[in-house]
Amino acid sequence: MNIGFIGLGVMGAPMAGHLLDAGHAVHTSVNRTPAPADLLAKGLQVHASPREVGAHCEAVITMLPNTPDVERVLFEQGLADALTAGSLYIDMSSIDPVATKKFARKLREKDVLYLDAPFSGGQVGAKNATLSIMGGGPFEAFERAMPLLQIMGRNISHIGEESGSGQTCKIANQIVVALRIEAVGEALVFARQSGCDPAKVREALMGGFAASRILEVHGERMIDRTFEPGFRISLHAKDLDLALKAGGENGVPLPGTALCRQLLASAKANSDWEKDYPAIVKSLERLAGAGPALRQGA
Structure with missing residues (x-):
């Protein structure tokens, strides 16, 4: 197929790469940053505008930072x-x-099939084609998209026939992830301030009911102080803003989400806005009056 892919960022680039590896012709448009050299070497075709991309393709995928960018x-x-x-x-x-x-309503007027298909799995999932993808919209659109989604992800679900269902599921995902990362950071700061080695505490917790992928991966990153962005705090803050907005519209209180959003505001105030989400631990350390690192001796 001729597939458009607009948004070749940290996660979009490897996703487009998988489509090229699968034999599809992938088209994109000129952006502020040059198209990745490895994708150009695989045959990525670059056009002057999204309009030109759409004119060449039977299917177009967008992977953009925020609502105004998609619009x-x-x-x-x-x-x-x-x-x-x-x-x-x-x-x-x-x-x-x-x-x-x-x-979706506007595109339906043109008889275009619209699927919202956000995902979870981050940079690692994008690189390894193991994303969890959440589809919202007509089942016909989901079926048409499935061969492409299967190239980029592993756990692929149709959440509902109504457009926006996938986005609602992704917001729920981001609430869970935010609260888990905050909980891991809080536990490790507590352990350190109580005189324990956070690395040993994390290792012990990995053998019990507190074990999770977030404790395994992001707990280690908190201890090792590796905050290079895979998924930036600024983007997670955007997702929590969406959650709080939707919660307000639907009359759903989200107290834990509101707390995490405040911690992200603290991260922004302390120049951690473009770091990866585990850097939220720095906000917790500041609140606790802790030193600059969880690792003993650092």
Whole structure:
């Protein structure tokens, strides 16, 4: 197939690479940053605009940072105008479910199949093609998209026929991830301030009911102070803002989510905004009056 892929960032680039490796022709548009050299070597085709991408492709995927970015690509930069009846549009960004419904309505008027398909798994999942993908929209769109989604992910679910269902599921995911990372950071800071070696505490917890992928991966990153971004704090803050907005609209209190969002605000105030989410531990350390590192002797 000729597939458009707009948004070749930290996660979008390896995802597009998997599509190229599978034999598809992948098209993208000129951006502020040059297209990755490894994708160009595999045959990535670069066009002047999203409109041109849409004119060349039967299916287009977007993987963009926020709701206004998706709206701009679709309706200001001409992608929606270029998509023809029967074509497939897959938005793998994490954006506002209400806006997603509005975008889907507009594309349905052109008989374009619209699937919102955000995912979980981060940079590692994108590189290893092991993403958990959450599809929302007509089952026909989900079925059409499945061969492409299976190239990029492993656990692929159709959440509901209503557009925005996938985005709602992704928000729920981000709530769980945020609270777990905060809990891991809080536990490790508590251990250190109580006189224990956080690394040994983490190792012990990995053998019990507290064990989790987040304790395993992000707990280690907190201890080792490796905060290079795979998924930036600024992006998780955006997702928690979406959660709090949707919670307010639906009358659902989200006290834990609100606490995590405040800790992210603290991270922004202390120049950690573009670090990876485990850097939230630095905000907890500041609140506890702890030293600069969890690792003993650091």
